[in-house]
Amino acid sequence: MRASLRAKIIETCNKKIAAKGDNVGLSFYAFFANKNDDPELLMEAATWWIQIHQLDHFEKAIKIKKMVEAM
Template identity: 75%
Template sequence: MTPNLKDKIIEVCDKKIAQKGTNVGISFYAFFKNKNDNPELLMEAATWWIKTHQLDHFEKAVKIKELIEN
């Protein structure tokens, strides 16, 4: 996973946790705008989320942040 995507995921997780608390759930779509302007990066995130870690559609932001940081 690219460093830029890792940084973006941590940034989004931190923001969601600050807004809604530690129980907030997110999907990998949370890391992207509502339009698909970077399909390669979207596929990288989807592959990491679905194939590599076999995560559900929605997961706790704290769990995703922990996976990225470790």
């Protein structure tokens, strides 16, 4: 996973956790705007989320943050 996507995931998780607490869930769509302006990056996130790690549609932000930081 490219560094810019890792940074975006961590930033988004931090914002969600700060706003809603440690139990907040999110999907990989949370890292993107409501328009498909970078399909390649979206597919990279989807591949990491769905194919590589076989995560559920919604996961705890804290779990995703820890996974990405461990990379």
